[in-house]
Amino acid sequence: MRNDRLGLDGSPKKQGVYYGWYVLAALFFSSFLAIGSRQGFGVFVKTWEEDWGVSTAAISLAAAIGWLSNGFSQPLVGFLTDKYGGRPVLIISLAVMAIATIAVALISNVFGLIVLYGFVISFASGGISPATTGVVIARWFDRKRGTAMSILIAGGSAGGLIVVPFLSYVLIEYGWRVAWIITGSLTLGLGIPMLLLVVRSKPSDMGLYIDGEEPSLNEAGEAEVVVRPVGPDFVDKWKDALGTKPLWQLSFGYFVCGITTASISVHFVRWAISEDITTGTAALAFGLLSAINAAGVLVVGMLSDRLQRKNLLGAVYLIRGLAFISLIVVPGHQAIWAFAVIGGMSWLATVPLTASLTADVYGVRNLGTLFGFANMSHQIGGAGAVLLFGWAFTRMGSYDIPFAVGAATLLTAGIVSLSIREKKHSVRYVQVAPEGAAVDDAISSAKDKE
Amino acid sequence: MPRFPGVIAHHSEPIDPALWKWLSTKIDHVLGLSSGVWVLMLGAVIVLFPVVVMVLVWRRRGVSE
Numbered sequence: 020m021r022n023d024r025l026g027l028d029g030s031p032k033k034q035g036v037y038y039g040w041y042v043l044a045a046l047f048f049s050s051f052l053a054i055g056s057r058q059g060f061g062v063f064v065k066t067w068e069e070d071w072g073v074s075t076a077a078i079s080l081a082a083a084i085g086w087l088s089n090g091f092s093q094p095l096v097g098f099l100t101d102k103y104g105g106r107p108v109l110i111i112s113l114a115v116m117a118i119a120t121i122a123v124a125l126i127s128n129v130f131g132l133i134v135l136y137g138f139v140i141s142f143a144s145g146g147i148s149p150a151t152t153g154v155v156i157a158r159w160f161d162r163k164r165g166t167a168m169s170i171l172i173a174g175g176s177a178g179g180l181i182v183v184p185f186l187s188y189v190l191i192e193y194g195w196r197v198a199w200i201i202t203g204s205l206t207l208g209l210g211i212p213m214l215l216l217v218v219r220s221k222p223s224d225m226g227l228y229i230d231g232e233e234p235s236l237n238e239a240g241e242a243e244v245v246v247r248p249v250g251p252d253f254v255d256k257w258k259d260a261l262g263t264k265p266l267w268q269l270s271f272g273y274f275v276c277g278i279t280t281a282s283i284s285v286h287f288v289r290w291a292i293s294e295d296i297t298t299g300t301a302a303l304a305f306g307l308l309s310a311i312n313a314a315g316v317l318v319v320g321m322l323s324d325r326l327q328r329k330n331l332l333g334a335v336y337l338i339r340g341l342a343f344i345s346l347i348v349v350p351g352h353q354a355i356w357a358f359a360v361i362g363g364m365s366w367l368a369t370v371p372l373t374a375s376l377t378a379d380v381y382g383v384r385n386l387g388t389l390f391g392f393a394n395m396s397h398q399i400g401g402a403g404a405v406l407l408f409g410w411a412f413t414r415m416g417s418y419d420i421p422f423a424v425g426a427a428t429l430l431t432a433g434i435v436s437l438s439i440r441e442k443k444h445s446v447r448y449v450q451v452a453p454e455g456a457a458v459d460d461a462i463s464s465a466k467d468k469e
Numbered sequence: 470m471p472r473f474p475g476v477i478a479h480h481s482e483p484i485d486p487a488l489w490k491w492l493s494t495k496i497d498h499v500l501g502l503s504s505g506v507w508v509l510m511l512g513a514v515i516v517l518f519p520v521v522v523m524v525l526v527w528r529r530r531g532v533s534e
Contacts, residue, residue, distance in 0.1 A: 035529060044522045051518075065490075185511035187493055188504040209519045217526050 037231035038222070039159035043167050045217040046152045047174035049113060052210050053147035054175035055182025056120065056202045057085075060136065062187045066195050067132070077129045083402070084137030090398025092145030097154070097391025101257070101384065104220030105155035112146020113210050119143065121203030124196040149374050150391035157378040157386055158221040161229050161247075164378065165328065168371030169320020176313045176367065249453045250446030253382035257389055265380045266389065268439045269373055272336060273393045274400040275432035276369045279339060279425050281401025282408045283362070290418045294351030304359040311363025319368035323375060328445075332372040333437035339365040340429030346422045379445040 064078050100108045119139040126132060145151075152171055160167040182202075189198040222229050229247065254260045291301040323331050342362035346354050373393060378386050408421040442448040502510075 035532075038529075041522060041526050041529075045519075048519050048522065052515075181511055181514055184493065184496070184507065185515060188507040188511065191504040192508055205515060209516065213519045213523055216523055 038225060038227060039156075039167070039229075039231065041217050042159050042219065043156060043170060045213050046109075046155060046171055047177075048213060049109065049147050049210055050152060050171060050174035051178035052182065052202075052206050053113065053116060053144050053178070055178025056186070056206070057140070057144055058179045059183045059186035059198075059202070060085075062183060062190060063195050063198070066190065067129075070195075071128055073129050078132065081129065081132045081137040084133055085141035086398060087402055088138050088141040089145050089148070090395045090402070092142040093148055093150040093394040093398075094388060094391035096146040096148070097150035097387030097389070097394075098257075100151045100154045100387035104224075105151050105158075105387075106214070106218050106220045106224075108146050108151050109155070109218060110211060110214050112143045112151070113206060113214060115143040116140055116147070117203045117206035117211065119203075120206065121200055123203075124199040145394075148394060149370055150387050150394050153374040153378075153390060154383065154387040155218065155220060157374070157383045159229065163230070163324055165320045165323030165371055165375045166317075167320075168375050169316045169323075169368075172316055172320075172367055172370045173313055176316075248446055248450035249382065250380060250444065251449050251451050252380050252444050253446070253453075254385055257385035260381050260385065260389055263380075263444075265376075265439055265444050268435050269377055270393050270396050272332065272432040272436045273369065273373050274396040275336065275428045276373075277397035277400030278404040279343065279429055280366065282404040282421065282425060285405045286408050286412070286418065286421075289412070290346070291351075291355060293412075293418065294354075296351055296355055300352075300355065304355045307356070308359040308363040308366065311360060312366035312368075315364045316367040316371065320371045323372055327441050328372050328376045328379070329436055329439040329441040332369065332376065332439075333433045335365040335368045335372065335433075336429050336436055337433035340426045340433060343422050343426035343429060347419050347426070376439070376441070376445070379441075379447055382446070 060082060064075060067073065067078055068075060096108055096112065116139075119135050123132070123135050123140075126135060149168075149172070153168060156167050156171055157164060186198050186202065189201055193201075219225050222231075228234065252260075252263055252265065260266045288301050291297075291304075319331055319335065339362060342358045342365070345357040345361060349357050374386075374390055377390050377393065381389055404425075408418070411421045412418055
């Protein structure tokens with residue numbers, strides 16, 4: 020991973036470790052903070068209920084609005100990332116999120132929570148999502164894009180594992196207002212300076228090439244422009260992608276991903292209780308699932324740089340479908356462990372695979388917008404599924420039918436993903452001569468530098 | 470009672486408060502550390518990571534310049 024080479028200006032640059040790994044580390048920490056602090060919301064529910072004398076339902080409203088705000092923000096922040104680069108979008112989003120987080124310490128009712136958490140924080144956190152961070156990573160990494168994406172996604176998991184307990188113990192020691200002030204201050208005091216110091220939207224901003232490639236020298240000893248290959252479906256405008264098949268195949272899969280992850284996140288405990296499984300056992304199963312999915316996403320990410328990504332994506336959906344089937348056919352006490360193990364392997368892996376495949380097929384020029392729409396479909400699918408699963412359980416007194424529907428959608432998503440003709444559409448397998456605005460992608464950072 | 474999305478949520482949905490209470494009780498029971506010690510330990514992890522990355526980048530820029 021060490022490299023000493025020529026920069027875009029032709030001067031020798033001693034680089035050491037490829038700078039993209041530092042960018043990845045900074046984005047890992049941004050995701051860690053943003054996702055960890057948003058997950059920590061649940062820690063404060065009981066305290067707010069007691070302090071403000073409100074019901075869980077009232078506080079749930081803020082969380083539900085936040086879910087949708089986060090989803091709807093992603094095409095917009097993705098578009099802004101495509102237009103202005105990831106760095107300004109990330110910095111502004113994280114700053115807004117930090118200031119609003121500190122402001123939560125000042126509120127004294129649910130209305131304030133709905134405004135600050137439901138709208139402001141959740142919307143701003145869309146700017147620290149794969150629709151922005153993934154775009155920056157896709158611009159810095161090509162050959163190891165899947166690995167880098169999976170490390171980035173693992174940052175959110177790590178945030179849940181460390182920031183959530185941290186907030187919980189700060190709550191016990193100092194109270195909830197101090198916990199929110201500390202979270203916002205850490206984001207302002209560490210997250211923002213790190214983004215400012217470390218993150219650049221693309222390698223050319225530092226006079227570097229993607230993957231740290233070394234340009235060859237011509238006869239005069241000057242560095243030649245590195246021409247990046249482009250794929251047959253690289254698009255100048257994001258709207259051009261709407262008429263192509265892979266976008267809908269990927270978005271359908273991600274929509275199903277939202278349906279199945281959100282429904283399980285909300286209804287798993289209720290299902291466990293309906294099967295006479297204790298909350299403690301459900302919590303342990305969650306822990307096992309989380310541990311397996313953190314390892315699973317890294318393994319799948321590394322494999323995706325060697326194998327066809329659509330095969331892995333299809334396999335991930337099919338495996339998750341099997342996990343859903345196990346909830347129906349296996350007796351409850353065994354099903355919960357079967358689900359934790361089988362489902363854990365597939366839980367997060369869809370994110371780096373979908374983001375990487377979108378970049379491979381359409382290029383990085385419009386990746387933020389296109390993946391932002393996919394993320395929005397994920398959140399809408401999730402919100403709808405949560406309501407429908409709840410309605411079905413109330414009507415039928417059982418989750419068998421909703422789980423069967425979940426399994427059917429997953430099996431369909433698996434087949435649809437496997438049907439993506441990656442070798443026909445992906446730049447990893449087919450390269451064409453660049454034309455039009457695709458030249459920008461082809462010449463990579465060199466053109467930007469000029 | 471409406472529930473919150475759990476720890477395995479895909480993006481950044483809040484942790485389920487009932488599950489977290491159970492988990493934190495178990496952790497406290499097994500490790501027996503006070504909440505003040507936890508704040509220090511976890512806080513150190515949160516602070517150290519970005520500081521180390523920033524120092525490495527700073528040094529790297531100093532070397533390349």
